[in-house]
Amino acid sequence: MEVFDVLIIGGGPIGINCALESEKRGLKYLVLEKGTVANSIYHYPLYMTFFSSADRLELGDIPFITTAVKPGRRDALEYYQGIARRKKLNIHTYEKVETVDKVEEFFRVSSLKADYVTRNVVIATGFYDIPNLMNIEGEELSKVSHYYREPYGYAGKEVLVVGASNSAVDVALETYRSGARVTMVVRGDEFSPSVKYWVRPDIENRVKEGSIKVYFNASVKSISQDFVTLQQMSGTLVDVPNDFVFAMTGYVPDFRFLESVGIALDPLTKIPSYDPLTMETNVHGIYLAGVVCGGRDTHLWFIENSRDHAAKIISALGEKRNSKN
Incomplete structure (x- = not known):
């Protein structure tokens, strides 16, 4: 069976950024997304305008070109989905992850369509699916x-x-x-x-x-x-x-899924346990990226201040691979 260096759960902006960083490092990766690319943004209000300017939403060295002072939902969809198309990122859309199980030194990640084996897992699932x-x-x-x-x-x-x-x-x-x-x-x-x-x-x-x-x-x-x-x-x-x-009372991450893979959550804030330097959780080999890191406080992390999570994670994975060679 094919073995990935890293499997990324979530094809939003931060998941895409993890894929871009994986390519830079030469890591074999796969992104599984339960909907379309940038699925949460796709389900935003049709005329929503971002608080951030376009440059603060950019990934890697790929310019976000728009004539608007503040980009809107359609601008963002064109940008993030355009990256996935042009870079030919390895993303499986409409494939929801059901379980993540540790099997010796690997993880078996199962969707309704297939099982995958990977050395590491990145969870970048956001928070827009479960209303508060x-x-x-x-x-x-x-x-x-x-x-x-x-x-x-x-x-x-x-x-x-x-x-x-x-x-x-x-x-x-x-x-x-x-x-x-x-x-x-x-x-x-x-x-x-x-x-x-x-x-x-x-x-x-x-x-x-x-x-x-x-x-x-x-x-x-x-x-x-x-x-x-x-x-x-x-x-x-x-x-x-x-x-x-x-x-419009807000949304929360899928805490049940996080707990099902063994990630420890604070009883009150639901902030997951992870190392801020590497983003690795208490489960060795499972990493977090993006707003899912904030627990109940979904205003803590957003695109512009969690873009660096990808570089931290993929850098840590590169060092881990080098140490084994």
């Missing part, structure tokens, strides 16, 4: 979504947006401008400091003029077919007429 649930009555209703694509289906409807960060603000503004009657629910007394600086004045002015209503210091208690019940900090309950709910 509110765990309230009615969250399972079809009118409730933790994901958002575009605003046009909500014109003339009562839309409730839960959250205070960029995703919630973007949903509120886009659906409002497409004719929805928008209400927001924010746990604290203001929007998140991380809201994009060019968007903050827009949302604050829409709230000030009354175009978008916001309940600060409040949370969603329950959801029914026609109403959403909010609970204010004072304990007061408020019923808000409603057709659709966007719970």
Whole structure:
């Protein structure tokens, strides 16, 4: 059976960067991606704009060319998928990894399609697939979504947006401008400091003029077919007429998968155990890259500040290979 030096789980920007670094080092690699290349970005809202400038999203020495001051979803897909095509990276798309098992000095990585043998594994799976649930009555209703694509289906409807960060603000503004009657629910007394600086004045002015209503210091208690019940900090309950709910409450990595391969997680923060110099976990031969390193704090790592994870990992693998020769 073919044996790889490294198998990379996840074909997003950081997984792609690991593949590029592997090629530079002459390592035999394979990337397994459960969806398309840059799958999380593919599922972002259609008109999403990145906070980072294009140069901060670049991989290796490959320029990210765009006329936009801040690149959007389509720009990023063209860039990252273009790298995979032009470099002919060894990526299997639509092949989800099910298990990773240690077999003597190797790992057997199994998908629904095949089994692979590798000396090392890199997990670069991101966090966009598992919503951070509110765990309230009615969250399972079809009118409730933790994901958002575009605003046009909500014109003339009562839309409730839960959250205070960029995703919630973007949903509120886009659906409002497409004719929805928008209400927001924010746990604290203001929007998140991380809201994009060019968007903050827009949302604050829409709230000030009354175009978008916001309940600060409040949370969603329950959801029914026609109403959403909010609970204010004072304990007061408020019923808000409603057709659709966007719970933009964030996402978390697949902690169950990490634990299944033997990676130790902090009981509270869920931050995995790894060496920041090499990115190797407590399981010898398994490495982490990208936002998956942050545990519950998914704002800790993002593309621009985790691009160097690939170089750290592949450098460590190169030294490990040299030491055995």
